Amino acid sequence: MKDIQEQLRAEARRAASPDVEALTREAAARGLVDVVYGVIESPLGPLVAAKSRRGLIRLAYATDGTDGALEEMARRVSPRILESPSRVDDARRQLDEYFNGRRRDFELDLDWSILQGFTRTVLEATAAIPYGHVATYREVASDAGSPRAVRAAGNALGSNPIPIIVPCHRVLRTGGALGGYTGGLERKEFLLRLEGTLPSL
Amino acid sequence: MKLPPFSLLLEEHGAGVYGFLVALCGPADAEDCWQETWLAALGAYPKLTRADNLRAWLLTIARNKARDAHRARARRPIPAASLPDAPAPPPPESDPSLWSLVASLPAKQRSALALRFASDLAYKDIAAVMECSEPAARQSVRQGLRKLREVL
Numbered sequence: 001m002k003d004i005q006e007q008l009r010a011e012a013r014r015a016a017s018p019d020v021e022a023l024t025r026e027a028a029a030r031g032l033v034d035v036v037y038g039v040i041e042s043p044l045g046p047l048v049a050a051k052s053r054r055g056l057i058r059l060a061y062a063t064d065g066t067d068g069a070l071e072e073m074a075r076r077v078s079p080r081i082l083e084s085p086s087r088v089d090d091a092r093r094q095l096d097e098y099f100n101g102r103r104r105d106f107e108l109d110l111d112w113s114i115l116q117g118f119t120r121t122v123l124e125a126t127a128a129i130p131y132g133h134v135a136t137y138r139e140v141a142s143d144a145g146s147p148r149a150v151r152a153a154g155n156a157l158g159s160n161p162i163p164i165i166v167p168c169h170r171v172l173r174t175g176g177a178l179g180g181y182t183g184g185l186e187r188k189e190f191l192l193r194l195e196g197t198l199p200s201l
Numbered sequence: 202m203k204l205p206p207f208s209l210l211l212e213e214h215g216a217g218v219y220g221f222l223v224a225l226c227g228p229a230d231a232e233d234c235w236q237e238t239w240l241a242a243l244g245a246y247p248k249l250t251r252a253d254n255l256r257a258w259l260l261t262i263a264r265n266k267a268r269d270a271h272r273a274r275a276r277r278p279i280p281a282a283s284l285p286d287a288p289a290p291p292p293p294e295s296d297p298s299l300w301s302l303v304a305s306l307p308a309k310q311r312s313a314l315a316l317r318f319a320s321d322l323a324y325k326d327i328a329a330v331m332e333c334s335e336p337a338a339r340q341s342v343r344q345g346l347r348k349l350r351e352v353l
Contacts, residue, residue, distance in 0.1 A: 004299065004349055005318060008224075011298050012319035015223040017216060018235045026236060032243040037208070070206040079204035080246055082211070 024082050034078035038088035039066060043099050044187050047164075049088040052077060055109030056091055058161045061183040076114050095164070101194070104131035106165045114161060121145060122156035129170045134197050136174045158182055164191065204252050207243060214256050215239075217320050218263050224300050224319035225311060226267045234270050238263040257329040260320060264312055264330060271308075302352055303345070310345030317342050 027033050037050040039062065048069040050058040057077060060069035073081055090108060097103035110127075112120060125143035129135050135143075141153035157168040163182055169191040173179045181188035192198040218238060222231040241262050249258070303314050309331070316327045327338040 004346055004353070007299050008303075008314065008318035009321075011300055012220045012224050012315075015220050015228070015231070015319075018219045018232060020211065020215065023211075023236050023239050027240055027243055030240065032240060067209075070208060074204060074206040078247065079207055080243055081206040081208045083208050 024084050027082060032080065033082050034080040035073050036082055036084040036087045037070065038083065038085035038092070040088065040092045040095055042095060044183065044190060049091045051088060052111045054111035054113065056162060056165065057111040057114060059163060059165060061187070099194070108165065110162060110165070118144060118146065118149065118152060119156040119159060122153050123160055123166050126157065126168050126171060127166045129167055132195055132197055134170045134172050137171055137179065138174055140171050154180065170197070202250060202252065204246065204249060207246055210255055210259070211239065214259050217256070218259055220319040221260060221315050222263055222267055224303065224315035225264070226270055227301065227304060230270045230274070234263065234266045237266045241266070254326070254329060257326050260316065260330045268308070299349065302349055306345055306348055309341045310348065313338060313341035314345040
């Protein structure tokens with residue numbers, strides 16, 4: 001009896017693996033997927049890019065793996081998430097160009113739907129800061145319609161779901177100090193240096 | 202309801218469900234059943250009210266899909282040459298594996314053996330997937346093994 005059990009186990013292990021790509025295509029075609037994601041390699045480490053039907057909804061630093069970003073998406077958007085590297089090819093290509101100094105503006109559809117109120121207004125104002133320029137927290141708060149809400153503007157920037165592309169790294173303290181950054185200050189410095197705007201203190 | 206990202210489910214259970222289906226309905230039907238299983242799971246996922254045993258939930262769907270495929274196969278017309286008084290439908294492929302012998306067992310024993318030896322489930326979970334008691338699950342596995350031994 002034992003030998004039969006072992007043989008069944010061994011034969012089952014030999015089964016080839018199923019076609020996950022085909023499943024993802026079919027699921028998307030039937031409208032069963034709410035978020036697709038892919039990992040994008042960058043000089044700042046791997047990034048998780050996630051897209052809803054409307055556009056890019058999240059770009060997350062994924063130094064510690066993808067689980068955190070995906071769980072957050074499951075909670076905030078929908079748990080119907082599948083991996084599809086090819087569906088974030090446009091973001092991958094544009095980010096490559098950006099990091100190689102060949103792109104200054106991103107042409108990607110963004111999904112702002114998980115953002116509300118002041119946070120959204122602040123991040124929309126931030127999205128309008130051009131490459132090669134910087135603004136202060138106070139200016140961004142002011143652009144968002146509340147010049148005195150400097151701290152709240154800082155919090156909004158800290159929760160930016162689409163860093164790099166919504167360039168919260170271009171927002172500095174009055175006087176040129178770097179302030180904070182979701183991905184850590186070394187990354188903020190890297191991005192500012194890339195864009196030629198790292199303030200010399 | 203806090204549900205894990207579906208991609209995580211696929212990563213964790215994709216191969217297990219596939220192994221189960223290969224064991225249950227042979228390599229020819231397994232791929233289609235696997236796709237149908239996961240598409241059905243995706244459709245139902247957001248409305249799920251319990252997430253404590255997602256593997257059993259997935260395998261239950263897989264078992265139903267395999268049953269559908271089995272019925273569809275049985276309904277398919279048999280080529281005229283193999284009539285008259287054709288015996289029970291032959292196993293999907295003429296592969297000499299032990300699992301192809303499992304295919305000729307009654308449905309309950311087939312499922313129980315696949316869940317036990319292809320998916321490595323505990324009897325408690327086999328019972329959950331097969332919607333029977335734990336002793337009944339044990340018995341189906343035991344009977345299945347005994348039958349296999351007889352044919353060998």
